[in-house]
Amino acid sequence: MKVVVCVKQVPDTAGGVKFNPDGTLDRGAMLTIMNPDDKAGLEAALRLKDQYGAEVTVVTMGLPKAEEVLREAMAMGADKGVLVTDRVLGGADTWATSTTLAGAIRNLEYDLIITGRQAIDGDTAQVGPQISEHLDIPVISYAQDIKIEGDSVVVERQYEDRYHVVKAKMPCLITALSELNEPRYMTPGGIFDAYQKEITVWGRADLKDVDDSNLGLKGSPTKIAKASDKVRKGAGEKVTLDPDESVSYIVDKLKVKHVI
Amino acid sequence: MNLEEYKGVYVFAQQVDNEISSIAFELLGKAKDLAKDLNTDVTAVLIGSGVKGLADQLAEYGADKVIVVDDPELKDYRTEPYAHALASVINKYKPEIMLVGATAIGRDLGPRVSARVATGLTADCTVLEIGDFPLQAVPGQEQLHNQLLMTRPAFGGNTIATIACPYNRPQMATVRAGVMQKIAPIKGAKANVEEFNPGFTPDNKYVEILDIVKAVTNTVDIMDAKILVSGGRGVGSPENFKILEDLAEVLGGTVSCSRAVVDSGWKPKDLQVGQTGKTVRPNVYFAIGISGAIQHVAGMEESDIIVAINKDADAPIFDVADYGVVGDLNKIVPKLTEALKAEIAAAK
Numbered sequence: 001m002k003v004v005v006c007v008k009q010v011p012d013t014a015g016g017v018k019f020n021p022d023g024t025l026d027r028g029a030m031l032t033i034m035n036p037d038d039k040a041g042l043e044a045a046l047r048l049k050d051q052y053g054a055e056v057t058v059v060t061m062g063l064p065k066a067e068e069v070l071r072e073a074m075a076m077g078a079d080k081g082v083l084v085t086d087r088v089l090g091g092a093d094t095w096a097t098s099t100t101l102a103g104a105i106r107n108l109e110y111d112l113i114i115t116g117r118q119a120i121d122g123d124t125a126q127v128g129p130q131i132s133e134h135l136d137i138p139v140i141s142y143a144q145d146i147k148i149e150g151d152s153v154v155v156e157r158q159y160e161d162r163y164h165v166v167k168a169k170m171p172c173l174i175t176a177l178s179e180l181n182e183p184r185y186m187t188p189g190g191i192f193d194a195y196q197k198e199i200t201v202w203g204r205a206d207l208k209d210v211d212d213s214n215l216g217l218k219g220s221p222t223k224i225a226k227a228s229d230k231v232r233k234g235a236g237e238k239v240t241l242d243p244d245e246s247v248s249y250i251v252d253k254l255k256v257k258h259v260i
Numbered sequence: 261m262n263l264e265e266y267k268g269v270y271v272f273a274q275q276v277d278n279e280i281s282s283i284a285f286e287l288l289g290k291a292k293d294l295a296k297d298l299n300t301d302v303t304a305v306l307i308g309s310g311v312k313g314l315a316d317q318l319a320e321y322g323a324d325k326v327i328v329v330d331d332p333e334l335k336d337y338r339t340e341p342y343a344h345a346l347a348s349v350i351n352k353y354k355p356e357i358m359l360v361g362a363t364a365i366g367r368d369l370g371p372r373v374s375a376r377v378a379t380g381l382t383a384d385c386t387v388l389e390i391g392d393f394p395l396q397a398v399p400g401q402e403q404l405h406n407q408l409l410m411t412r413p414a415f416g417g418n419t420i421a422t423i424a425c426p427y428n429r430p431q432m433a434t435v436r437a438g439v440m441q442k443i444a445p446i447k448g449a450k451a452n453v454e455e456f457n458p459g460f461t462p463d464n465k466y467v468e469i470l471d472i473v474k475a476v477t478n479t480v481d482i483m484d485a486k487i488l489v490s491g492g493r494g495v496g497s498p499e500n501f502k503i504l505e506d507l508a509e510v511l512g513g514t515v516s517c518s519r520a521v522v523d524s525g526w527k528p529k530d531l532q533v534g535q536t537g538k539t540v541r542p543n544v545y546f547a548i549g550i551s552g553a554i555q556h557v558a559g560m561e562e563s564d565i566i567v568a569i570n571k572d573a574d575a576p577i578f579d580v581a582d583y584g585v586v587g588d589l590n591k592i593v594p595k596l597t598e599a600l601k602a603e604i605a606a607a608k
Binding site (some may be wrong): 011093094095098121122123124125126127128129130132133134136137138139140141142154158159160161162163164165166167168169179220221222223224225226227228229235236237238239240241242243244246247248249250251253254255257259260 | 276336337338339340343363364365367368370371372374375376378379380381382383384393394395409413414415418419420421422423424425426427428464465466467468469470471472473474475487511523529530535543544565566567569573578579580581582583584585586587588591592595596599600603604607
């Protein structure tokens with residue numbers, strides 16, 4: 001069984017966000033991490049490796065620096081890493097990103113493709129389902145549990161107020177929720193091995209069955225008209241009082257506002 | 261692609277268990293505004309099995325026309341038959357704008373359909389308006405008018421971007437639930453229904469639903485609540501949420517929570533407020549023991565009145581609170597409940 005996992009290197013938004021003087025995000029000044037949902041997807045794949053001896057290939061698209069997440073994934077136990085990097089692929093929206101990744105994955109053998117539900121920088125949740133459409137395979141989004149049954153996967157697919165137990169024949173694409181599991185840590189042996197292993201680097205020419213008009217900034221149907229820091233509502237009052245005074249303070253405010 | 265052929269504002273009218281989701285009515289409210297600016301009309305696309313009878317409700321909330329795709333294959337949501345239905349509607353009717361709710365269904369259906377009809381999709385929009393692209397005229401570039409400008413938060417709510425889809429149609433967006441306003445329903449409105457069935461032939465992409473497990477919940481949807489008493493990690497334990505529940509009961513409110521609480525397994529996901537939970541805008545939002553991570557604030561900052569109680573005077577929640585109280589929630593909240601109980605009894 002062969003599993004392809006798509007991962008993204010993202011700025012660690014939890015660690016504080018830094019901006020350039022012009023208001024754009026200063027990615028260089030921010031720490032980067034493997035996107036959490038992707039890491040859960042990788043862990044799910046590694047469990048299939050533990051259980052069924054699945055071969056796990058990790059694919060990322062990004063700057064050459066994104067090799068770091070592939071090394072991390074291999075230190076956790078992934079077998080192979082593919083870095084898709086090329087200047088002509090830069091500035092891609094979700095459409096162009098998904099055509100790129102689909103073009104890379106067409107070169108690989110797979111029974112299952114696992115992506116994270118969404119990345120913490122863009123929060124779109126679009127790339128996984130879009131890849132599945134380009135590859136013409138079924139998608140099961142928002143997976144909270146994954147099992148293999150013969151040539152099929154059985155997945156718990158989360159919705160707001162319920163989950164569906166869904167069965168699909170492989171090949172199939174699954175998008176993983178970070179609630180899916182608790183990802184393992186890298187091991188010292190794994191880290192050592194990760195740096196012995198070769199990473200495959202692909203550029204534009206290596207993508208299969210993809211038209212130039214669907215790649216990079218030019219191939220992105222959505223265009224940014226404006227980007228800015230979010231303007232937040234200003235702080236109101238803040239008081240430090242003893243508990244009884246605190247209670248009177250809140251009650252008074254609720255009265256003034258006619259809540260009670 | 262001849263962009264001129266694409267006309268009208270379309271809304272995916274999500275239904276679950278043959279009950280129209282609130283997001284569908286919210287989208288119709290916004291679609292009406294956009295259609296007015298574009299001098300066009302609003303069409304709802306209703307997809308399901310045995311759903312035709314729901315069409316009049318969509319008319320009541322502003323749909324000029326309802327396209328119904330009704331087929332037994334569409335009974336419960338599955339990506340492929342729904343994507344086939346919606347993509348076929350788009351290919352046949354050529355809308356200029358297609359709005360989908362950013363729900364667990366819409367965030368799966370939207371990307372699959374946008375990839376199939378080869379257009380852009382902007383995720384989780386919070387503002388939609390009609391305007392020019394580029395916003396200001398740029399020498400050497402044609403400024404296009406009557407474009408859908410889609411605004412969304414990104415980077416965990418730290419930045420906000422406005423996005424256009426100038427050269428592809430339809431212009432597609434998923435829209436965050438709880439943000440757009442429904443219109444006051446036009447009682448007795450009758451839908452102008454058009455039925456359409458593109459044919460459904462199951463293949464490998466038609467997944468099989470083995471079971472449907474509904475969460476057992478007896479609470480109000482937090483998105484509909486007028487008063488929310490929301491707890492964070494600072495509440496300390498699942499048992500200690502009792503003091504929040506008591507406060508909520510006195511005020512006729514509902515308990516909600518932060519992501520940390522859900523991740524700790526103290527409360528179910530459907531009570532989570534924030535970027536990866538629900539966007540709420542109650543009349544009063546009590547943030548109790550919630551530090552106010554930017555992802556949480558993104559889901560509640562539109563509340564009319566925000567009251568925060570936190571022992572950490574530097575907690576970021578105080579940056580958005582109208583009324584911030586620095587102190588121990590265990591001492592304040594039970595007393596507050598008693599005081600409000602007395603006030604409310606005295607007012608009767």
